[in-house]
Amino acid sequence: MNRAAAGDRIRRLGRVARGPTITANLMARVGALAALTTASLLVARTGGPAAVGTLALLRVLPWFAGLLLSSGLYGAAPYFLSGPGRADPRYRPTLPAMAATAGVLGAGLWVALAPVVGPRFFPALSSALVLAAGITIPTQLMETTAKACSQGFDDLAGSNRIIFLEELVFVPLYGVPVAAGVPPYAAMLIALPVGDVLTATAGWIRLRRRGFFRGAGRPSLVLARKVAGYGARAQVGSIVLLLNARLDFAVVTALVGPSALGVYAVASRFAELLRLPALAINYVLYPAYARLGAINAAAQARDAIRRTSWVPAAAAVPVAAAAPVVLPLLYGPAFRSAVVPTWILLAGLAGGGVYGVMSAFQSGAGHPGLNSFAQGVGLVVTVALDLALIPHTGIVGAAIASALAYLTTVGALVVCFRRTSRAASPPETSGSTTEEAPGHFPGGPASAAPAPPNAEASP
Structure with missing residues (x-):
């Protein structure tokens, strides 16, 4: 692919990251x-x-x-x-x-x-x-x-x-x-x-x-094996993501009781409205980055982070302001105690825009295991803090544990993104914008170095 054609394709796929498609x-x-x-x-x-x-x-x-x-x-x-x-x-x-x-x-x-x-x-x-x-x-x-x-x-x-x-x-x-x-x-x-x-x-x-x-x-059975190899690494992250999202429910039930879980579940579901922009960003950018190849996708991802990272943080403000009114109005006065956990969870979810772009890049560039690694780091924090905080502070402790786990996961993704995007960058002495050959993404199915376990897909 010549430079003009490659540049045109990058611009065309870059438009995917802009308003209409994600919206x-x-x-x-x-x-x-x-x-x-x-x-x-x-x-x-x-x-x-x-x-x-x-x-x-x-x-x-x-x-x-x-x-x-x-x-x-x-x-x-x-x-x-x-x-x-x-x-x-x-x-x-x-x-x-x-x-x-x-x-x-x-x-x-x-x-x-x-x-x-x-x-x-x-x-x-x-x-x-x-x-x-x-x-x-x-x-x-x-x-x-x-x-x-x-x-x-x-x-x-x-x-x-x-x-x-x-x-x-x-x-x-x-x-x-x-x-x-x-x-x-x-x-x-x-x-x-x-x-x-x-x-x-x-x-x-x-x-x-x-x-x-x-x-x-x-x-083709041969191709099915390739798909299964990538998918096996991807599904580890999906399982860890599910545990990260809902393990606190089980711990709250066991240590505090079902009534507390009811209040915490309402807080969690309300705060997780902030996940929607990140899910949309990830869903749209993942196939776009796979089409671009790792080198060009890294550049696009950096640009997308600058343009979208602020969205969940900005959305957290009106959601937080609405919580004291909406939760008791919809669920009754008994759910006023869900407001503080909601605020804490919103603070943790404010980094979701970065998560959506970075996880899309890792999956699209052939590194699904790095998403799983980041989710695994977050799960360790979830388990440790749930057991340490919930017995003493109840659902507020569960919210603190989840918020810190969310932020830890994003931090681990930032570290992985810096490493893989730097490795995908073209040499400084080269001015070309050529695309990597399909199937030869670093750490992908055609690479000799297997990536660690990823997360993607929800019911």
Whole structure:
């Protein structure tokens, strides 16, 4: 690629980091959050608190099973479609084939484990409904893989549509059967897989129309191994991210009690509104950086940090100001004690803009393990401070531990970013802007030096 062509491509991809694309993803996430809130309220009114908890588990456990059995396919697909695999059409049938295979295995494993899983996690469900829940593993896998493939295939509009629809379609698919007299739990197990199938089908049809399968050929076992190798490093970070985000809930319950957890959960969910901009930034920039290659992505990332790092800190101010009014108004006077933990958590989450850009760079440049490393450092802080502070200061201690863990994770990412971006910079004696060859990112699948364990993907 000559210098003029490379420069044009950098400018074109650099525009991805600017307003409209990130704003569109953010709006999709806000819409999905509104739909999820509506669904939760509907389930709470028709099935009570236990039904809300069951719905949460029915969303999380199949997603988590799919992540493990597909070897981190959710996070790996955008990398290979945007970066080293973009010139090889065989990746395109390989990714959905991996999802379908993992889905069949997951459903079979769920059926085998149902006698253990059911009583422990789903005591309100009959044995037949617990067995039926296994179908949501393949349906979620195909839906989430369609979303990841859209992200990597430069169809962020299609990916945004899936983000929104996967939450929205549940509302009528659950509400109509319940209104017709179907019991709430049975209605859930109608709405979840049917919603997945409808959303996934729309996503795959859109990809097909955009040429995703054109000239793709047959799935490749060799390529599947490459995807699984990257994904295995990526999924370690996803697991650590989940522990980092929710381990404090378990510790608060064990050491302080469920009532305190209820207050802390409200504070945590309200403060985590600040995560939305960082999630949108990461989601959009990850495939863009994979397309650019490590050298040019490093320059773009530095520029993006300067332009976006202030967003969560600025957003924290109105959220903090609203907390003393909104929390008691929505949840009642008993939740006034959630205000101080909310403020503490907001302070920790204010660095989320930097996190979004840096984690996108590491994944896009072929270093998913460095994201996992940063999450692991944060998890160590979470565990140590939770055990030290919560017994003495309750949910305020939990908030302090989480805030410091967030900041530690960002600090570890800054250190990793400085090292990898400096290594990716071209020599000072060279004035070229040439792009690295696809598949030869330092520490990536074609590198001889494996990167440590990453984090990306949420239900």
